Amino acid sequence: MVGRVERGGGRTKVRGLWSLIRENRRRSILLLFTLWVGLGLLGALTGMAWFGRPGVWLGAGAASLLWLVLIFLARRQGASMILRMSGARPVEAEHQPQLLNVVAEMALAAALSEPPQTYILEDDAPNAFAIDAGSEKTCLVVTSGLLEILDRDELQGVVAHEVGHILNDDVRLMTLAGTLLGGIVLVADVFLQSVLHGRRIGRRISSPLVSRGWWTLLPVPLALICSLLTPIVARFIYVLLRKEREYLADATAVRLTRYPAGLASALEKIAASTVPAVLANSVVAPMFIVQPVGMSSLGNLGGDTHPPVRDRIVILRSLDRSVGLRSYRKAFQKVVRKAATFFAADDLAQAEDYAPREPSTENAFPGYASGGGRRGLRDLLRAVNAHAFLPCVCGLTVKVPPVARHAILACPRCGRELAVPQALRVEEAETGVPEQAAPRQVYHRIGAGWESVVCTCGNLMQLSPAFRGRLVQCKKCGAATSVLPATPDPNEAVPPERA
Amino acid sequence: MIGGCVVLGLVLFGILTGIVMFNALVRLRSETDNAWSQIDVQLRRRYDLVPNLVEVVKGYATHERETFDRVTQARSAAMQARGVRQKAASEQAFSTALGQLYLVVENYPELKADEGFSALREEVTSTENRLAFARQGYNDCVLEFNVKVQSFPSNLIASMFGFINRDFFQLENEAVTEVPRISMR
Numbered sequence: 082m083v084g085r086v087e088r089g090g091g092r093t094k095v096r097g098l099w100s101l102i103r104e105n106r107r108r109s110i111l112l113l114f115t116l117w118v119g120l121g122l123l124g125a126l127t128g129m130a131w132f133g134r135p136g137v138w139l140g141a142g143a144a145s146l147l148w149l150v151l152i153f154l155a156r157r158q159g160a161s162m163i164l165r166m167s168g169a170r171p172v173e174a175e176h177q178p179q180l181l182n183v184v185a186e187m188a189l190a191a192a193l194s195e196p197p198q199t200y201i202l203e204d205d206a207p208n209a210f211a212i213d214a215g216s217e218k219t220c221l222v223v224t225s226g227l228l229e230i231l232d233r234d235e236l237q238g239v240v241a242h243e244v245g246h247i248l249n250d251d252v253r254l255m256t257l258a259g260t261l262l263g264g265i266v267l268v269a270d271v272f273l274q275s276v277l278h279g280r281r282i283g284r285r286i287s288s289p290l291v292s293r294g295w296w297t298l299l300p301v302p303l304a305l306i307c308s309l310l311t312p313i314v315a316r317f318i319y320v321l322l323r324k325e326r327e328y329l330a331d332a333t334a335v336r337l338t339r340y341p342a343g344l345a346s347a348l349e350k351i352a353a354s355t356v357p358a359v360l361a362n363s364v365v366a367p368m369f370i371v372q373p374v375g376m377s378s379l380g381n382l383g384g385d386t387h388p389p390v391r392d393r394i395v396i397l398r399s400l401d402r403s404v405g406l407r408s409y410r411k412a413f414q415k416v417v418r419k420a421a422t423f424f425a426a427d428d429l430a431q432a433e434d435y436a437p438r439e440p441s442t443e444n445a446f447p448g449y450a451s452g453g454g455r456r457g458l459r460d461l462l463r464a465v466n467a468h469a470f471l472p473c474v475c476g477l478t479v480k481v482p483p484v485a486r487h488a489i490l491a492c493p494r495c496g497r498e499l500a501v502p503q504a505l506r507v508e509e510a511e512t513g514v515p516e517q518a519a520p521r522q523v524y525h526r527i528g529a530g531w532e533s534v535v536c537t538c539g540n541l542m543q544l545s546p547a548f549r550g551r552l553v554q555c556k557k558c559g560a561a562t563s564v565l566p567a568t569p570d571p572n573e574a575v576p577p578e579r580a
Numbered sequence: 581m582i583g584g585c586v587v588l589g590l591v592l593f594g595i596l597t598g599i600v601m602f603n604a605l606v607r608l609r610s611e612t613d614n615a616w617s618q619i620d621v622q623l624r625r626r627y628d629l630v631p632n633l634v635e636v637v638k639g640y641a642t643h644e645r646e647t648f649d650r651v652t653q654a655r656s657a658a659m660q661a662r663g664v665r666q667k668a669a670s671e672q673a674f675s676t677a678l679g680q681l682y683l684v685v686e687n688y689p690e691l692k693a694d695e696g697f698s699a700l701r702e703e704v705t706s707t708e709n710r711l712a713f714a715r716q717g718y719n720d721c722v723l724e725f726n727v728k729v730q731s732f733p734s735n736l737i738a739s740m741f742g743f744i745n746r747d748f749f750q751l752e753n754e755a756v757t758e759v760p761r762i763s764m765r
Binding site: 182183185186187191194233339528530531532533541 | 721
């Protein structure tokens with residue numbers, strides 16, 4: 082896909098963000114040019130240290146040759162190099178059907194010519210990145226820690242974010258930069274060694290060029306400084322990769338999935354994780370969906386590689402009515418308080434607004450059913466204390482104490498009004514407050530799993546294993562159905578009423 | 581002499597621009613075709629899934645014959661449909677029937693606990709998702725292509741070489757085709 086965009090010469094406005102694609106191409110050229118200059122300078126200095134003045138051209142020429150070889154290797158071997166370095170292994174269909182399904186779904190949404198090859202990285206730190214494998218092929222790597230904590234919708238959000246990077250042509254630049262950096266760090270090291278030992282060799286063969294003139298001493302500190310500086314400068318260029326690319330990949334992800342809450346919730350979980358990444362090296366760090374834990378020391382060298390996750394989450398959470406590019410831009414300006422100039426006018430002109438979709442029923446209780454850790458424990462305690470869990474559309478689960486005074490509750494995050502299930506207000510009814518007396522349908526729970534109740538109006542309602550309330554309220558007609566907990570012996574359970 | 585050069589340059593420039601625009605149109609058209617064939621692939625995936633699903637559900641819900649028959653009929657009708665619009669219409673009927681089958685599944689909790697069914701669960705979810713996303717991807721491609729075909733100056737090239745607007749894959753009533761979301765757990 083990436084290749085196709087380039088070869089066609091046409092604008093892919095609707096799927097990829099053309100302004101970003103163009104910008105990425107410009108930065109790729111800038112990166113290559115800077116590396117050439119840097120390498121050439123380094124080569125010239127090393128040459129001078131070794132052979133004196135004629136060595137300058139020799140060194141520069143050798144460095145240019147090396148530069149070409151580096152580019153060639155980065156383009157041809159870059160992806161497999163990164164994969165080998167990280168130790169990622171390809172996913173097998175029988176082990177991870179869901180992951181492969183989600184990847185296939187997102188490839189379809191993006192109309193990629195073929196889905197990215199998917200790899201798993203054995204690492205408890207939840208993260209994901211995509212790399213460009215050349216000739217229209219891309220690879221997607223997710224850590225095993227990510228698969229552990231995310232549910233389907235969240236995984237879809239993460240995969241869509243990475244596919245967004247692919248569509249926006251980010252992965253090509255990032256892979257190129259990553260592999261070139263790996264190479265240049267290596268080369269700087271070799272040069273440093275050559276300077277340290279080269280002078281000794283030079284003296285031993287007592288070349289007249291080496292030991293004549295004051296400038297023969299100059300290359301030593303210069304080459305030292307350069308060698309030390311090169312990785313830093315290179316990394317700095319690398320970090321100069323726009324942080325906005327993350328916002329734009331988020332925007333693309335939201336357009337692909339039509340479900341901002343999935344990615345937002347995934348980012349929350351990833352950000353909450355404190356597991357340090359095993360693979361925390363500077364070569365792959367900017368590729369990850371969020372900055373790997375333990376990588377902040379990189380900040381001393383070139384700053385953060387990612388925008389703050391909190392901002393990204395708040396933006397995503399505020400997209401509830403429309404998930405188009407324009408809405409994302411509006412939300413960005415509101416949250417970051419900066420003009421979103423990186424959204425190009427010609428991209429926005431054609432952007433359509435789409436309504437977000439409903440969450441999968443698997444995720445009726447976000448952050449509760451699958452969320453482990455402290456929050457899960459707290460929620461468990463609340464459940465024991467008969468709190469009710471009200472899922473809001475924004476993704477937040479509002480915990481309502483057993484006795485609620487109001488029929489309507491404002492969501493603390495988005496302010497949307499939520500209807501408190503009558504179960505909680507029944508307590509009041511029993512203590513004297515009059516309730517409307519309609520004959521109520523009774524549903525006996527069968528077990529502790531997912532169950533469905535058909536309302537008297539015919540509407541189908543889902544009970545999650547986490548549901549502890551005593552009443553469910555139909556969203557269509559508003560009628561309530563009593564839910565009785567499962568009896569200890571399932572054989573004696575009253576069969577559920579069916580419409 | 582100079583005038584001739586200018587004219588020649590302009591003509592060359594025009595031809596080159598035309599070639600670039602023509603190539604862009606061809607690329608978009610093939611992408612759209614590819615996206616359309618993806619919908620077909622996903623539809624076939626769903627057709628293949630149905631007999632399996634019916635087979636598993638049958639074991640538990642013997643008296644839901646009517647639903648099974650309806651799904652099977654709608655399936656064969658949808659398989660025979662040709663063209664974007666006809667396909668969309670027959671798919672709608674098939675989706676409705678399939679939705680009823682899912683509802684049947686919903687009514688048999690023992691079925692949801694079935695070993696064979698739990699393997700199918702993810703497949704059903706993904707198949708429905710893939711279809712929806714393939715449709716979305718196709719519509720995005722069509723939008724892109726149609727904009728190119730209609731807008732100046734590429735519309736000149738488009739009309740010259742017979743590039744015509746594509747139909748969106750639209751469903752008459754989204755609510756009808758919305759497959760009931762079931763937990764399938």
